[in-house]
Amino acid sequence: MKYLVGEVSVNQQITDDIWVVRVSCEPVEAKAGQFYMLKSWDTEQTLMRPISVFKAEEGCLWFMYRVVGQGTRRMSFLEKGDAIRLLGPCGNGYPCEQIKGRVALVGGGVGIPPLCETAKTLQRNGVTVDAYLGYRDVLFAVEDFEPWCTDMFISTEKGEEGYKGFITDLLKPEQYDVVLTCGPEVMMRKVAAMCAEHDVTCYCSLEHRMACGIGACLGCSIRTKSGMKRVCKDGPVFLSTELMW
Amino acid sequence: MDNDVNLSVEVAGVPFKNPLIAASGTFGFGEEYHELYDVGCLGGICSKGLTLHPKDGNDGIRVWETASGMMNSVGLQNPGVEAFIETGIAQMRRFGNVLIANMGGHSMEDYVTGATMLSASDIDMLELNISCPNVKSGGMAFGIKAEVAEEVVRAVRKVCTKPLIVKLSPNAENIVEMALACERAGADALSLVNTFQAMAIDIRKRKPVFNNVYAGLSGAAIKPIALRMVHAVCKQVRVPVIGIGGIYTAEDVLEFIMAGAAAVQLGTVNFNNPLAGREVLDDLAQLCRREGITDINEIRGVC
Ligand SMILES: Cc1cc2nc3c(=O)[nH]c(=O)nc-3n(C[C@H](O)[C@H](O)[C@H](O)COP(=O)(O)OP(=O)(O)OC[C@H]3O[C@@H](n4cnc5c(N)ncnc54)[C@H](O)[C@@H]3O)c2cc1C
Ligand SMILES: Cc1cc2nc3c(=O)[nH]c(=O)nc-3n(C[C@H](O)[C@H](O)[C@H](O)COP(=O)(O)O)c2cc1C
Ligand code: FES
Numbered sequence: 001m002k003y004l005v006g007e008v009s010v011n012q013q014i015t016d017d018i019w020v021v022r023v024s025c026e027p028v029e030a031k032a033g034q035f036y037m038l039k040s041w042d043t044e045q046t047l048m049r050p051i052s053v054f055k056a057e058e059g060c061l062w063f064m065y066r067v068v069g070q071g072t073r074r075m076s077f078l079e080k081g082d083a084i085r086l087l088g089p090c091g092n093g094y095p096c097e098q099i100k101g102r103v104a105l106v107g108g109g110v111g112i113p114p115l116c117e118t119a120k121t122l123q124r125n126g127v128t129v130d131a132y133l134g135y136r137d138v139l140f141a142v143e144d145f146e147p148w149c150t151d152m153f154i155s156t157e158k159g160e161e162g163y164k165g166f167i168t169d170l171l172k173p174e175q176y177d178v179v180l181t182c183g184p185e186v187m188m189r190k191v192a193a194m195c196a197e198h199d200v201t202c203y204c205s206l207e208h209r210m211a212c213g214i215g216a217c218l219g220c221s222i223r224t225k226s227g228m229k230r231v232c233k234d235g236p237v238f239l240s241t242e243l244m245w
Numbered sequence: 246m247d248n249d250v251n252l253s254v255e256v257a258g259v260p261f262k263n264p265l266i267a268a269s270g271t272f273g274f275g276e277e278y279h280e281l282y283d284v285g286c287l288g289g290i291c292s293k294g295l296t297l298h299p300k301d302g303n304d305g306i307r308v309w310e311t312a313s314g315m316m317n318s319v320g321l322q323n324p325g326v327e328a329f330i331e332t333g334i335a336q337m338r339r340f341g342n343v344l345i346a347n348m349g350g351h352s353m354e355d356y357v358t359g360a361t362m363l364s365a366s367d368i369d370m371l372e373l374n375i376s377c378p379n380v381k382s383g384g385m386a387f388g389i390k391a392e393v394a395e396e397v398v399r400a401v402r403k404v405c406t407k408p409l410i411v412k413l414s415p416n417a418e419n420i421v422e423m424a425l426a427c428e429r430a431g432a433d434a435l436s437l438v439n440t441f442q443a444m445a446i447d448i449r450k451r452k453p454v455f456n457n458v459y460a461g462l463s464g465a466a467i468k469p470i471a472l473r474m475v476h477a478v479c480k481q482v483r484v485p486v487i488g489i490g491g492i493y494t495a496e497d498v499l500e501f502i503m504a505g506a507a508a509v510q511l512g513t514v515n516f517n518n519p520l521a522g523r524e525v526l527d528d529l530a531q532l533c534r535r536e537g538i539t540d541i542n543e544i545r546g547v548c
Pocket of ligand 3: 209210211212213214215216217218219220221230231232233
């Protein structure tokens with residue numbers, strides 16, 4: 001984990017409210033499912049913002065973010081050449097080394113981009129990866145998954161693209177050795193419950209408000225079956241059977 | 246390195262190589278930030294707030310950004326005094342700076358038992374957090390009424406063999422009277438301020454953000470008030486005062502020292518800039534040089 005200054009090389013709007021930023025920085029040590037605390041301000045905002053690694057390449061990191069409030073709005077103003085601060089990589093990430101066989105990645109909304117690097121890592125490890133991507137209306141990042149996935153399933157709430165309904169309607173957990181999920185809590189709960197029914201291992205990547213991002217402030221603690229855990233340090237990825245939701 | 250500027254200070258007989266101390270609850274036991282820089286460069290570190298027994302802390306949202314600051318309702322999640330003595334102290338010792346144990350409590354008995362245990366351990370100083378709700382008085386914090394605070398400090402003083410810092414709450418009815426009461430009761434030093442009681446509402450849910458409704462405000466937003474309180478207290482007490490509240494820069498440090506503080510603590514700034522401790526220290530030496538200050542102690546209380 002390091003505190004780095006990166007340089008923005010691309011910051012592009014791809015839907016109404018989704019942006020992608022490419023940051024040149026050294027060193028890039030991120031693993032699938034990890035995140036960085038980011039800030040593109042001095043003290044105008046007090047806290048840095050946790051954003052997952054979308055893609056990690058040599059000498060650069062990609063983040064895909066939804067503009068929801070002041071911090072992400074400020075990030076959307078970044079231009080090529082601007083500096084951005086990064087603290088990370090933070091968190092545990094998905095245990096990709098331990099995963100074998102056939103895997104389903106189930107993402108919803110801005111929970112989709114964090115699964116992209118995971119798809120790549122798993123595919124390169126010889127795992128068969130299927131992606132289940134649930135969108136509200138407009139699609140993003142689909143082409144970034146394509147090289148790594150065997151099958152891809154897409155849904156939108158009103159059926160603008162792909163299946164009409166929730167992505168969990170399409171998932172058959174019994175076809176997989178492991179299911180990895182990231183997205184809204186309601187979706188992840190549903191995925192976890194479906195996996196539990198079929199005794200399939202399921203990992204969830206949680207969101208929580210954070211201050212330090214590195215395990216020092218206990219601002220992100222949750223109750224789990226093995227006691228209090230920090231989402232930023234002990235997570236964000238947890239076995240679904242550890243969670244108490 | 247900066248041998249042309251003396252930054253070393255003394256608080257209640259304990260020497261600090263510089264006046265910067267990491268504030269309780271924002272710095273864990275130092276380990277996490279030590280991955281980013283040598284936290285031993287700081288004058289000292291306050292442990293996360295301990296209680297006699299382990300605590301899980303509060304449910305629900307615990308941190309919330311506000312204009313120029315943040316609110317927290319962590320609820321003193323900690324491993325308890327015993328676990329701290331068994332493992333936390335050794336972790337903090339390797340940094341080689343002043344080790345301050347911060348302890349809160351919800352009853353007089355807990356404070357006294359905890360202070361007794363910590364007195365027998367290898368800490369350098371005890372910082373008593375009296376901002377905790379007192380179960381016996383309907384949850385009102387020990388640090389609101391001077392008489393209540395005086396009583397708890399007196400009881401802890403009797404068993405405490407370490408230099409005793411009492412950390413004041415800015416929510417005290419009268420901060421100067423509170424300071425005088427704690428001094429009377431035997432505090433070797435005072436630190437102020439803890440967080441200000443504050444509130445945030447989620448208008449979409451039409452509910453308070455925090456399960457406990459109120460939470461503690463910290464960061465740059467509180468600095469001018471904290472400075473006023475430190476100034477007012479320093480004018481009245483004889484014991485050394487550690488200034489806390491929204492200190493982000495070397496300039497802020499000098500302000501607090503000019504207001505009379507012997508040392509300062511950095512809290513929320515660590516979240517804004519995880520290298521703040523080291524950067525403020527570097528800046529402080531340079532700032533002193535620029536301002537023609539050769540010994541930081543010479544400007545104490547000039548205002
Ligand atoms: C581990 C992790 C990974 C994440 N990865 C991504 C990602 O890849 N892409 C993406 O678009 N979003 C991601 N998020 C959510 C993202 O952190 C928030 O949307 C963002 O912090 C909102 O900041 P804001 O200033 O725009 O919103 P504001 O509402 O103004 O933020 C106010 C405060 O609340 C916090 N906050 C608000 N919403 C959230 C939230 N949903 N989760 C955590 N903190 C929040 C902010 O960090 C800030 O401290 C992730 C969250 C976590 C915890
Ligand atoms: C997340 C968080 C946790 C805190 N926990 C404690 C604590 O356990 N004990 C304590 O005495 N003060 C605690 N504080 C208060 C700080 O030590 C400090 O007094 C306060 O935040 C004001 O300083 P600042 O503005 O520099 O942060 C905490 C503050 C924050 C932000
Ligand atoms: S955000 Fe500070 S411990 Fe997780």
